[in-house]
Amino acid sequence: MSTHSGIPGFLPCDHPFLAASMGHDSFEEQTQKKFRNGTENAPTQIANGIAPQPSISFVSPAPVIMANLPTENTPLLSTPIPSIEEGVHCSNKRDCPSTWVIFREELGVLAKYTLPIFTTHLFEFSFNIASVVAIGHISTTALAAATLAFMTASVSGYAIIQGLVSALDTLLPAAWTSSPRLVGLWSQRMLVVTTATLIPVLMIWFNAESILLLLRQDPEVAHLAAVYLRWASFGLPAYSFNCVSRRYFQSQGLFAVPTKIILVVAPINTFLNYIFVWGPEPIRIGFIGAPIATSISFNLISISSIIYGIFYVERTAWHPISVRSFTGLGCLVKLGLAGVGQTASEWWSWELNNLAASFLGPAALATQSVLLISSSCTFQAPFALSLATSVRIGNLLGKEQARRAGISACAAIVLAVAISVIWSTMFISFRQSWAYLVNDDPEVVTLVASILPLVAMYQVFDGIAAVTSGILRARGKQLVGALINISAYYVIGIPFGIWLAFKMDTGLVGLWVGITVSLIYCSVWGIYLCITTDWQKEVRKVLDRLAVENKNANQAK
Template sequence: MGHNFEEQTQKKFLNGTGNAPTQITNGVAPQPSISFVSPASVIMANLPTENTPLLSTPISHIEEGVHYSNERDCPSIWVIFKEELGVLTKYTLPIFTTHLFEFSFNIASIVAIGHISTTALAAATLAFMTASVSGYAIVQGLVSALDTLLPAAWTSSHPQLVGLWSQRMLVVTAATLIPVFFIWFNAESILLLLRQDPEVAHLAAVYLRWSTFGLPAYSFNCISRRYFQSQGLFAVPTKINLVVAPINALLNYFFVWGPEPVRIGFIGAPIATSISFNLISISSVIYGIFYVEKTAWHPISMRSFTGLGCLVKLGLAGVGQTASEWWSWELNNLAASLLGPAALATQSVLLISSSCTFQAPFALSLATSVRIGNLLGEKQARRAGVSAYAAIVLAIAISAIWSTMFISFRKSWAYIVNDDPEVVTLVASILPVVAMYQVFDGIAAVTSGVLRAQGRQLVGALLNLSGYYVIGIPFGVWLTFKMGMGLVGLWVGLTVSLIYCSVWGTYLCITTDWQKEVKKVSDRLAVENKNANEAEEDGSSRF
């Protein structure tokens, strides 16, 4: 590919036809290269400055298999639809694998601690719930702003904004972690105020204190992952997690149950997880420095500490979109705990199952954000709209697979985690509702990804808040405690909330003015370009 492009470009220059093309006929833009530009007149006329992007249309590092890179060359919506199905599938698979490996970090800790004692397991579960609600959900929500900014920047004429916005997000998250640290270091008193068992609260607080060593790395990893993925480097986080995941499992074993010189018991699990998060961060930095082209990188400067308003605005809306969903689960778990041990054990089985299957539509939602953002940056409004429809169809297909699996194995599914006859029966009775839940959960996840690509996190937050807290949870609690439906009532309430979110999300995707979305991206990039020129005139320092 590179040889053909170079040959074509040399011919253009030798024939005096002008600048190098930004696209080639197979639909993949060229790799950054200026070494073949030989005529002196052309070089003098096109000398790059410090802020000049290395290429006018950066490439995706996954071979997309798109035959019509310019949507105007393809009159058929059906052809574009099939191409987008293929692209989204290629994007989703490595993201799904990455999240499965990361999900295994928590599973390894729970498995390791679960064999110490019931109290230790309860403390670790409580600590993880607290960490999710007060820390991880906040970080994920803030970083979702990058789903809007980075993909569009990468395919624009200013790909170095990918690096700049990533640096700015590091500043925003660093400031956000200060109150999170305060909560985690004072978790015991907070949990006691919430009437938790004193011994469990103490152990959970110990777990959280040791987990603080991994929180900055966790935040960095969320940002670096989007930095790579926006450039089409989906396999980079997957490779890193593939190496670190078994290391994490071994660390959990040795620290919690290993030989005397290295065994430290309960605190070994959070220490192992923190070390693993830091290993991912170090590996990401090394990979980014030595194995990735610097097209997306922006030199560190004072600009990294300015222009944070856009990130904060999108990030806070993203927190509302992400955290509202995470918090709804904790409320449902609290309600399930009031129904007795069997109901709580059943809820654990269903929650673990749904969390595992959710990784697939969640990966698709991230892939959708990247793909649509890239297309908006390329000003391909028509293809962006078709890609959104393709993502919804894929979500339905994936969810149908999970639903069929739950229905087919409903009578024996609980045995994976628990063999109590009452729990097995309860799980079997609720799984049909969970199967329906899967479909709307997948659609809602993908439409949320489309909204993030458009920078409409606030709309997503309002949908989730109204869907869960106004409709779903109150309805579920009413069914559970007033109508005597038990645990199934909570799941019916959750399903109703997701039906609401998915229907409205799909409607918003269908009625989107994609030309307007392209203009929003262009305007945003124009503002950043203006700021760059002003910074250059002011002689801002770089280091």
Template sequence: MSFTYVHYSTPSSLPSDYALLSRYAAENGIEEEPITPENIEAVEPSMHPDNDLLSPNAIPIPGSQSHSRRRSSFPTSYVTPFNPTTSALPDKSGFRSGPHPPSANENTPLLAPLVPRIAEDVDKIDPDSERLVDLLWEEIRILAKYTLPVFGTHLLEYSLVIASVVSIGHLSTTALAASTLGSMTASVTGFSIIQGLASTLDTMLPSAWTSSQPQLVGLWSQRMAVVMLFALVPIILIWFSSESILLFLKQEPEVAHLAAIYLKYSVIGLPAYAFNSISRRYFQSQGLFTVPTRVILCVAPINALLNYVLVWGPEPIRLGFIGAPIATAISFNLISLASIIYGVYFVPRTSWHPLSRKCFTSLGVLVQLGLAGVGQTASEWWSWELVGLAASLLGPVALAGQSVLLVSASSTFQAPFALSVATSVRIGNLLGEENAKRAAYAAKGSVLMSVAIGLAWSAMFMVFRRSWAYIFNDDPSVVKLVASILPIVSLFQVFDGLGAVTGGILRAMGKQFTGALLNLSAYYIIGIPFGLWLAFKRDMSLHGLWIGLTVSLVYAATVGVWICLSTDWDREVQKVRERLESDKHAAMRQDIEAII
């Protein structure tokens, strides 16, 4: 991200801190020792999570004599341990689940930073003094407040894709099939991978925002942009080679050719799509949930107009089939541009880190968590595409019914998915504040909310099951088929939502690998093989495929809820503390090398 934010100074910068502490030491009669390569290793080793600043893996400092030696004149006894309050300004009502700082006196230095955070009045109350029911209800209200704008964001973004399908759908059946194939290929080979990588920021950003180093929000966003830049290269190569790949997969030549054209023009918006997946989390981690909603709300009507003009407009500017992917690509770029403008002129600069070579450090952490995130996110996307492919082998009625059911289930999924995003942010913020008890109740509240949302969708499908398919298709055989399967879809609404929310909780804790294993086992070991067996061996057709999906969702939701509700949240707080200290330690080493 290219915001021109100024550096937010925190105690992680050794030169500036040493200047302040030296001045303080001089005023208080503490003997000072000049900084040299021989004594600079005396920085407090306890700041490293392993209690060893110069561990075997650390970068050695030239000229150092003893890694265990401390500089006796460094006035560490005057540095008050960081202990953030839960309000924008420290006050007597501030609370943190960790140890409270000593009372301020005339010897207390003015070095404690004011920690920016998502201000929630209930966080000022000690959770030990509240009733458990009150804690749970407060977290549910906060999550509901966070979820609504996120839900709007996803619905509006979904409209960008729908507008493209609608505009092409009236050209010809072949054009619609090609756009569908191109869109499916883009999701499998590109969008799902980008979202999986970006899910790492659900772990990094919220806890960084409420920590002592809020500028890490900007730094981790920059690092993810670097990772995305490298990830886009193979995706673009695949999209430009898509025609030969689709022909190898036995797709019709004309459809494969048009789908490849669709993908080539979609590349125009691919970098912007990756940028938007980062910028959205950048804003949401700071509690600015409405910013992405406002941006897409402005772009959505422009996207609809572009689709009409470029596909069906006047002859001089009408492009036909290629107009739809171009319109969507332009819209993605407009979202990126609007996000940058909004970030530069309307968002406080507290979280931004100036562009530097630090954005090329710690990329291994992002890649490791990102690959696990791809396994968690993409495996679920791919499983639904695989079920759709299996449905195409069952005949046109089954395929039409599958399309109706898939669109319906995908639409209702947006609500629990928005809740999962809100849950990731809320729990991440609480972990950054070291408020383990409220993090536990936020997790419990999100699970209860997910059940309530799922029950509401289930009731809707059951009430309208006999007429639901008429929204999409008038064929009586398709309507009858959809009506017979909707009770199954109704059943798994609760478990689909629980799976989404527990996935968000796992991302907040940095357990993407656990989520990936859970999804892979649920879909590819249990659900899909069972569904294929029912569909083709037991002649249950489309019913069998959806029963298999339901089994996988029940398994994933049950195990996910058990993992999340049995979590040791004090341990999760400690993990966040260690990660932040590790990053702070790395920054200090770079500053030390710069001095030498």
């Protein structure tokens, strides 16, 4: 992070090695030293009969036979470092002096990366829609219980896992273009971290009824919600694994792999929801059929990912399972906990907003549901772009292309605005009839139409905030993102929205004004941090992180 922000430029795990290894030399001098010593010229060294050494210190040439000794780095260094094929031939300032040319190329690359990610997340979002539709026709109580259960699952489980796994957005893409086998190693370590995290989460889910009763929820609704969570818990380990495996594939540029899998599983999930909830008598199990269908679907995704990874993907990024998979977890935990603060703080703010809306009456709550579903669907596009941006910038930092990484960050923000304008135009154009997609109550239709122009403006800042969060993750700045989100939502937006809604009698409009103000705040800070970033410094952080891992690997031998 740039020192302009006044916040420390790196987490403790970023530079533990920098002062000792670099001394007073410049970054360029260090790069030249490493190049001479074999850390950046491995393919040429092998061709000349020299065994590459991962250490930064100078080593004497060894006979060619030494290059054939099996070491942890042999498969990687015996071939050129892999790169993602993207049709971009400009690799440095000399080859492509025009910023505009690089900008256009990055727009194309980001668009190509975003499309399959968007498809994946949209179809995964359909899992929730299928459950709601299936249960919604049982009874109002059942629907309320399912909604409460999913809200509890999101706050106490899904948001935490997503936040922890966001650490991989920092580590994997840069590793892929510099030291690919670390992609597999860090993925294994994250599985260890998330597995340990599942224990307290599952304890909450299995004791949900008593917790919900303490929160003064209706006893019948609380009981059904607890039943839903118990059955949904069978899919939680698979959900955690899927979050990690998706990053594993995407960091290698294999964006289509999760998309292919979800395109097969999503129809199966819809079919299972229908069969289990409304199917023939011998198969129909009613309310619990929806969480069982979702759990089966998550496990099918996990099984398919394992099969695809074993039989259809090159093993370049794979790291043999060893004791190292259970070591070096500190950096992941630090980045992951900061990621929880960044991700969960936003998820929790929406739950608080929905709770506030429930005090405004049935019509306002129904309107909130329509607007929330609509915004959640459109959010999948900028969220996909944010993940694509994390991968792209991480890859470029790993390849030491600082200038292109900075231009790519700016291109991502421009693309986010373009996508948001499309959604805004759609909402404004169809605002009078939009509510009919979900509800035909005249009061709800009128209220939705009156708020949609505000939601249309909200889209622009929501898109920018999502993408700048992805840029922060690529830089390992989850803690900065968490501080921005917490201050935006809990200090500014939500209190301001509640004051407008209940003190100034603006109702649901006030709540949406508050959330929009939060996102304006996030967007302004995000853009500022992007344009003031020292990208050469970000490259140094990546090189240093990889140097530490190589040093640890040597010590482990």
